[in-house]
Amino acid sequence: MADRLTVDILQSLSPFNSDGTDIVTKASRDLLLDCIRSETRLRDVFFPNFEAPEAAKLVDFGSFPISTLATLYIAEAIAKLQDPYNFHHTINKDRVEDKLDEIYQSLQWKKLGFQVYSLVYPDVVKDAKTNVTLRDFMDSGGSKWADHLVKRMQEPSWTKSMQRKIVKGKCSEDIYNRDMNAVFVKLHLLDPQSVIAAYHFLLNQRALPVVNLELATRNYLGGPLDWTLVQKDVTRAEHKPSSPVYISKLSLNSEVDVHHGIEVDEFIVTECRNLGLWSGSRPDNYKAMKSQERCRLM
Numbered sequence: 001m002a003d004r005l006t007v008d009i010l011q012s013l014s015p016f017n018s019d020g021t022d023i024v025t026k027a028s029r030d031l032l033l034d035c036i037r038s039e040t041r042l043r044d045v046f047f048p049n050f051e052a053p054e055a056a057k058l059v060d061f062g063s064f065p066i067s068t069l070a071t072l073y074i075a076e077a078i079a080k081l082q083d084p085y086n087f088h089h090t091i092n093k094d095r096v097e098d099k100l101d102e103i104y105q106s107l108q109w110k111k112l113g114f115q116v117y118s119l120v121y122p123d124v125v126k127d128a129k130t131n132v133t134l135r136d137f138m139d140s141g142g143s144k145w146a147d148h149l150v151k152r153m154q155e156p157s158w159t160k161s162m163q164r165k166i167v168k169g170k171c172s173e174d175i176y177n178r179d180m181n182a183v184f185v186k187l188h189l190l191d192p193q194s195v196i197a198a199y200h201f202l203l204n205q206r207a208l209p210v211v212n213l214e215l216a217t218r219n220y221l222g223g224p225l226d227w228t229l230v231q232k233d234v235t236r237a238e239h240k241p242s243s244p245v246y247i248s249k250l251s252l253n254s255e256v257d258v259h260h261g262i263e264v265d266e267f268i269v270t271e272c273r274n275l276g277l278w279s280g281s282r283p284d285n286y287k288a289m290k291s292q293e294r295c296r297l298m
Helices: 007-012 023-038 040-046 054-058 066-080 093-104 107-124 134-138 142-153 156-167 173-190 194-203 227-239 262-274 291-297
Strands: 255-260 286-290
Touching: 007 142, 023 040, 023 054, 023 066, 023 107, 023 227, 040 066, 040 227, 040 262, 054 107, 066 093, 066 227, 066 262, 093 107, 107 134, 107 173, 134 142, 134 173, 142 173, 142 194, 156 173, 173 194, 227 262, 255 262
Parallel strands: none
Antiparallel strands: 255 286
């Protein structure tokens, strides 16, 4: 592996696709969603067959209100799904959105984003030809490779190359700032002490645009999580029928009480209610069915 590691490959490693999509941000959001699915109260009701990946166990939430976010996220899905049992009427949608906005706009959201982004970056970003990842450089003397990368940036040819891209319109100031901050993240993962050296060097390059150090201030997770990603899970839980366990096999003409989404209803009047999200309404999830009709349903 060591003979495949070069400064050229290290320099080329980028979290951005050709269309500008940050693949590490996407992977970070996917991991956060896995953490939400792993929340015990949610998993039992909405994700009973979900098994959390090992990476989810490495996320340190600290003071971040992950349980609150998880409940709000599912409540948003319930409120926006037009289900036949009117579960969506049991959630105060405006209050859900207000509380979600508080989290998405918070400093804690940014701090969590930086941690998760740093966690997945080393294994997600890789060279297309050799499959070499940043993890390979980190495991082969990260500080050494950070020093090599900073020295490469300090070469006159590197500055001239960046100048040509900017002059020819291939790199706007915004893209330049984005890419330099991507370098700062890379350096931070290799050797945190190397970031300031690279930043000060760039500040002194009058031929290049001014760069802003956004290492700890950028929103790495992006905007609101997409509730439609759990739409099928919530729908399945809402439609799940429940009825008395002991029903005489001989009473095929008798009626039995069938409730749909009992566990969802309990989730709403406990977890959601505790956050002030319950509207006070109850779902229309009850139906009296003939035993044989229930057999066909099940």
